[in-house]
Amino acid sequence: MTSQGIVEQFLSLKSETDADILTMQCGDFYEFFADDAERVADELGLTVSQKSAHGSSYPMAGVPVDDLTPYLKALVERGYRVAVADQFEDESGDHYREVTRIVTPGTLVETDDADARYIAAVVKGGGAGDGVGLAFADATTGQFLVTVADDADDALAELYRFGPVEILPGPDARSDDAFTRRLREETDAAVSLFEADAFAPGRATHALKEQFGGETLDSVGLGDESAIRAAGAVLRYVEETGAGVLPSMTRLRAFETTEHLELDATTQRNLELTETMQGERGGTLLETIDHTVTSPGGRLLREWVTRPRRDRGELTRRLDCVEALAAAALARERVRETLDGGYDLERLAARATSGRADAADLLAVRRTLAILPDVADAIEGSPLADSPLAGVVGRPDRETARRVREELDAALADDPPKTVRQGGLFRRGYDDELDGLLTRHEEAQEWIDTLADREKRAHGLSHVTVDRNKTDGHYIQVGKSVADQVPEHYREIKTLKNSKRFVTDELEEREREILRIEEARGDLEYELFCDLRERVAAHAELLQDVGRALAEVDALASLAAHAAGNDWTRPELTEAGPLQIEAGRHPVVEQTTEFVPNDLRMGGGATAGDPNRAGGRAADAREFLIVTGPNMSGKSTYMRQVALITLLAQIGSFVPARSATVGVVDGIYTRVGALDELAQGRSTFMVEMQELSNILHSATEDSLVVLDEVGRGTATYDGISIAWAATEYLHNEVRAKTLFATHYHELTSLAEHLDRVENVHVSVDDAGDDVTFLRTIEEGPTDRSYGVHVAELAGVPDPVVSRADDVLARLRADEAIEARGGGSGGATQAVFDLSSGQFVDSASGATDTSAEAEATDGGASVGGVDPGSTGSATDPEAEAVATELDALDLNETSPIELMKRVQEWQERLDGE
Incomplete structure (x- = not known):
């Protein structure tokens, strides 16, 4: 096809797609033309050339077919939707192109990123009080989850927890300008406006039944229309973008938002769970406790940290596993060393089902399936055998896994080529027809390999070699000194300085035979490979089961390794009740500084005879602590460590303390400092009040609330009044366990009038002219903030x-x-x-x-x-x-x- 025809095809295809960029296969290259070429060249540093069409010159940039993936990833990460048009050949031998997929942030299957890559759909209910349907699908692993949030705030909190890379708002959600604005402002996801019809209830229900079976909606308890619409839209989107991963989505799991702790975006940022206030991973809770040796293990641990559980039975099971692994150091290290050779089976399953897995991917499947019995042996032959870990590795169908592994072992060569269209993928003995071709190829090649010696003997020639290159093919090379002695059936094809090259009819025939065999072998091996890949894809659910089991062992072993290495202890979990911590520490801060441990007693455990308690109150009445003391003395660290110890206990981890009793909470809410958000028209004080409002509306008597200053962003009386009223409301109405750090020392008198309020303070040694912050929490209030001393320390x-x-x-x-x-x-x-x-x-x-x-x-x-x-x-x-x-x-x-x-x-x- 002429260059003019190619450009015409490109422009026609580009007009038919809503993608930002189109790349079109032209032989061995994917080409970008016109504005797309210049845009890609600017973004990725490609060289731009020119192609003529219609009497005009069009910019053109291209990448080799085998090198497209990294360029796709780079473009998608920059926010572009990229359409890929592949080349096909019709019966007459002419080439044509069709858009086969549109690569978006949520449908980029070819990724090495360890984190999940969720697509989320959001559907708001039609009436007042209706919930918000949410669906989350990870095209790279096959995970598919749906739920219903109570309102927009809960939906945004859930979106923040999952961290989707792409969001599909339904028609009702996108028509709500305020909600759409919050989607863009409060998440880092690309917002894609998918066709409204995909969210229609009937079409969505059909899509779900078609994918998961007719009884699925009833069996998983998915009866909310908004959730069904969200889930159906995600399936349609994955299908229409051509990602090819629908077969990997083998399970639909509906979950209740009440299964997990409420952790709004503000709390996750304040506690620096997965990124610091500066947006970095270093210095976060996850980075501190993540010692996983596989990417699926790290991905699962991140899920646990951002979505702690409320199910005490599940948490106890995890804690039993961590305790066993922490106590058995040799067995734990053997398990971790065995896991270290594993690959990401969930993503390999998705690559297999999408038809993008190559021979190296299937080898990775084989090697990782072989790890499962090794990990099981390491557990069953050690003190870990009596722990729930045995049940974790016993979940997958190990017999089927063994058969799949053995089939792959019998099929694939140990070092196959990178491309699946080249011979050399399979072992000898895998296929009789292939073995016949290999034998014929070897015989033909042996004839050529021994030709030089035969010619020397037959014709008395010296300095004879047989070789090949791309230009001449196979040839016989003879030194010039004996070139005149060659037999008559030699045909000269090239003269060199010291030799001449010849061919014979028989050599050319052997060469053609080898080429025919190699072509037939390549076609047959590709056919065999596609068949093998399809059989592996048919076991996608098994691969996911094995992958998730190994990931869970990895995550649990990581928690155990950190606990053993940092003197952490197993917390005692109770239903909503006391929160008692002896010698607690901040899990992150203790890694970088000598830490002063502190105790906490809330909801029980305080001594009735404490001199600082209001007279005669019951020991279990201590549920609201007013924390006073100097700036920089450790108040914020103390309160955050309480929140993090509670959170760690509810992911099933040991905690940094001498001992801890943790009553399971339904949510953790924090208000720690505030920044102006002037671009959104919100001052520091407005942000502070909105965060306080969310806490007062959302927290329950089973929640943990951490307030680090309230009312400091306004005039003095206003601030005291708000802090005073908020304290009374939290105490009298919400009744949540609360830690409230304040410089309004007037509030400390509330301990005399509110029966569950107590005062604690950070002690200071101010003997003489020196002031030393002891960072020790003591009972009772303080009346000094030492602000001038802090100013001096700051270099004022x-x-x-x-x-x-x-x-x-x-x-x-x-x-x-x-x-x-x-x-x-x-x-x-x-x-x-x-x-x-x-x-x-x-x-x-x-x-x-x-x-x-x-x-x-x-x-x-x-x-x-x-x-x-x-x-x-x-x-x-x-x-x-x-x-x-x-x-x-x-x-x-x-x-x-x-x-x-x-x-x-x-x-x-x-x-x-």
Whole structure:
């Protein structure tokens, strides 16, 4: 076909696809033309040439057929959808091209990425209160999961947990602009607008029954229409993009969101489960505990970390496995060494079903199937035999696995070629017809290999060799000195400097015979290989079973190895109940620094006679801890380690503690700091309040809540009021186990009035001029934040630190005067009645709700600045300061602005 015809075909195919880029096979190359060529050249550094068509010149760039995969991956990772048009030959011998697949982030089967690559479909219910249907399919492994979330927030939390690479919003979801915006903002996935018809209930139901069988929907309990629509759309999308992996999707599993802990996106980021606040994997919980030796094991461990379980029976089974592996070091290491040679069977199954597996892939299947009995032997012949691990490796059909492995072993050569269309894939004895071709090929090749010696003897020639090249084919080469002695049936084909080359009719016939045999062998081997690959693909479900069993052993062994190497202990799991940790540590921080362990007692275990407890309360009433202490002293680390220890227990892991009793929780909710999201029109305080709102709406009495400051992003009274009210609501209404770190020391008085609230603080040694943060949690409150000392540690200039110390001393002095009932000229002072939560006149006891009554920030009170403190009650400057102070609206004044005003007043008074 002419170049003009090729370009015409390309432009025609491109107009028929909605892909961003088209690549078209032209012989041994995949070519990009026109704008696509320039785009790909810019993205991937390809060389652009020119092809003429229609009297115009078109840019062209290409890659060899065998090298397409890495370019596809690179383009898809950059967000492009790439259509692939393959070349075919019709009966007349003419070439034509057809788009065979569209490669998208979710249908890229050729990946070495260890993480799952889920496509997710999202379908919102039609009526108010209807749930959100979610379907998750990993085209690379065959995993297929569906569920129904209660609302949009729960759906987005589930999407964050799965981390899909591509999302298909249904028509009802994409018409909701706010929801679509959140999909794009709160996930890293590509959002693809697939045809609306695929989400139709009838079509979706048909697709599911066709894929999984007519009884599947009832057997898995999938009765929600939104979930059915989501699942059906995913199947249609995978089918229409031509990924070819539908046969690997052998099981549909419906799950309840209540099977797993609620972990919203904010909590996962705050706890740095899989990536740090800076978006890095290093320094995360997963990176710390991941010692897996296979990519499927690492993928499963990541799933456990992001989707902890609530089923105490399943968690106990995992803990039994980890305990056995941790105790049997030699057996554990033998298991890990055996697993280390395994490949990713789930992905190999998908490659086989899609027709993309090559001989090396099938060899990897063979080698990994051989690992299963070896791992089983390592378990059964060791102290691990009595653990649930034996049941893990006993799940797959080991007899069928043995037969598949033996068939592959009998079929495939030990070192087959990279391409499946070249001979050399199979062992001798696998196929009689192939053996006959191999014998004929060997005989023909032997005739050629011995030809030189025969010619020397027959014609008395010396310096005779027989060789071949691409230009001349097979030839007889004779030295020039004896070239005139060659027999008459030799035909000269080339003269060289010191020799001549000849051919004979018989040699040419042998050459043609070899080529015919090689072509027949290649065709037969390709046919045999495709048949073998199809038989392996027919066992996709078995391969997935084996792969998942080996991955589970790997993940459990990883947890055991970390536990044994870091002195972790098995937690005691109970149904919703106490949370008690002795000498707990942060699992990540302890890897990089000498760590000070701390205890925690919530929901039981506190001694009734503790001097810091409110009088006479029951020992199990301790479920809300107000944590006070300096910045940088370890409050946040302490609270995070409690959350992470709870989470680790609920993935079935040992925990960093001397002992731990963990009541299974239904969710972990955190609010730790906040960043401005100005692009979305949300300030720091707005983000903070939205996170607090989510917690107050979502947490239950079986949840764990971690609050690191609430109300700090607004004016002082506003902040205290919000923190106070949130504490009461969490205590009285939600009743969740809560750790609340705050610099609003006024809140510590709540322990006297709310029966489940207790105070703890981070201890400080401030003897003399030195301040040392001991990082030890002790009972009771503290009333100092040591902020000036932290500023000094941070390198704030000495004059600023010195001035801050001076201002702080004056503020404390004023506070002391007020506490003694002092003031100027008998002025009435307002104080905060902590029992009522209101301001009252200190003289009369009358309620005073005015904002001017008192301002508090981090334990320092400002109010009742004595204008007579300069020594003159009638000093005009002091009266002016008093007047300004009286007029100040503290509800509208931020802590920073308040400090500036105080400093200004002090300077004016000092001047007098």
